Amino acid sequence: MTSSVAIVILNYNGKYYLEKFLPNIVRYSVGHDIWIADNASTDHSLDWVNAHFPEIKTLRIAENKGYAGGYNEALRQITSDYYILLNSDIEVTPDWIEPVISFMESDASIAACQPKILAYDLPTHFEYAGAAGGFMDYLGYPFCRGRIFDTRDQDLGQYDDEKDVFWATGACLFMRASAFHKANGFDESFFAHMEEIDLCWRLLNMQYRVTYCGKSAVYHVGGGTLHKSNPRKTFLNYRNNLIMLFKNLPKGRRWKTVLIRVTLDGISSVRFMAAGAWPDVLAIIRAHFAFYRMIPSLMKDVPRTTYRAPLYSRSIVWDYFVRGKHHFDQLSGINPPTTPKS
Template sequence: MTSTVAIVILNYNGRHYLEKFLPNVIRYSGNHEIWIADNASTDQSVEWLHSNYPSIKILKIAENKGYAGGYNEALRQVSSEYYILLNSDIEVTENWIEPVINFMASDVNIAACQPKILAYDLPTHFEYAGAAGGYMDYLGYPFCRGRIFDTREEDLGQYDDEKDVFWATGACLFVRSAAFHQASGFDESFFAHMEEIDLCWRLLNMKYRITYCGKSAVYHVGGGTLHKSNPRKTFLNYRNNLVMLFKNLPKGRRWKTVFIRLVLDGISSVRFMATGAWPDVIAILRAHFAFYGLIPSLIKSTKRTNYRAPLYYRSVVWEYFILGKHRFRQLTGINPPTIPKS
């Protein structure tokens, strides 16, 4: 019999996080199924789980396929109406599931939803990965209600609402299983980083809704697998951002956008040079050349849709760094994504 909700935690050498945060997941998740999908960990995570939580369902993945490939393989084996993709470095709270599931159940067009994401290290403030729901400007720069670049807002109840957004974070992603599989899941070529934004963009183009539910809150450590200063993370973020834009932008806009991003990424490299972060400069160069090598296959494989998911048609870089707008409410003319009329 298909369960209503399955919580799936993808683990890669995260035993220390499982030891710290899994007890609360069990405590506050009622009778919902909990699965651990292990991405070929080498830190005895699986052995520890067998010894301490023998009732937890474990899916062993033969090799580390990253966030995208790991979850795709795991979710093919999990039968449930809703999936909750939960990072191992998340501290959940009491009643974190029901408000989101009830909201999603109110409209079959809601494909994905995220709760409020607060910072584990600073619980009064929003966390970088998702905050109160994600947006993206027309040049591919993601930002959130509650977090724009390095500025995190204090949680004062200003985002305790339910709202349509452009993307929901993969750190704690509630997703309708039928929609996930209809969209063919994550793009495994991403490996990790921005795959959830790409998935949300595709779901929007399929006329689904992506939402945020502020009635639920969790706390995120962040950087559990790759720290933000890791050049590997820099490479994946820059490469995957370009791939995502090329895949999802209208044909007439993608080349212009990629050219502008080439210029802006060059400026970003100069900023890294100024701080002596040469590995990150090399990572950005590698990301661009990797993307250029993928263009022929992207042209062949990219599908076009009649509906174009809405972006923020101003530059969040300009508004943040030049105009000094560091809070979401200061941004000009931003509107939530809406479902077009049939």
């Protein structure tokens, strides 16, 4: 491997995970630069890193800019051919880097790639955040090979392949640096959650490939910064999904799709009400009004895309909850993004 690789871990009060997983990352990443970009932590994370791993490079970000802003600022200061954006709550495995980089080196149009994401708490099964590569239905609901909603498949080697996907997870995201900067990085208005799907969608529209490499595997804890039941996470997921759809859908489908999603979000809030999760209900309402306030600026900034990224033509919500299609191999009509013509 002649190309340079920088492993960049964005940290926010993640000392516990750094203590747990950083030694393993160092052990299995020999020959590659490791960076800790700290998002204004208050738990003395960098002091611990500097004391125990002086060979690791660190940089301090003056304020917590979230995943999107934090990585944008960090990667402006790091020069490398490839970046690996790695969550602090990831356990890597031997030879986790080379298969992915070799795959990306085989085709200059590959902008992003993810490895197999397995669950740290249940290593035989796929993890929620990415699993074996992400897809999205026409209403903006993301799902993965190996994980649809709350159903996680067992890893039986069925996804040990290399495949074009719609989005690659930000939990362990291999990025071609030139493509990342050409796309102007993450949209910082997202702060956190779904910014990697938005970036992958934009990269596809720029004629790049987004891929999955099952020859590499890592284990993800998940929820290291925000637990899935945190209302702040609910707010970001609902708001950012609407922003992403508005930005990336073609003009003729934008308003219709957003209107349908707003309606479906209202229905999902009823489910939260039934469960007594009133903070999440309020989070959805706040997410909608935050999105409405952003529409004027989004109207100015939305680029004219070529819209080449195909979406799953059915509703994954309907397929899962009504038709009982809980596994990826039960779905039909999913076409991966086509490889750009040379």
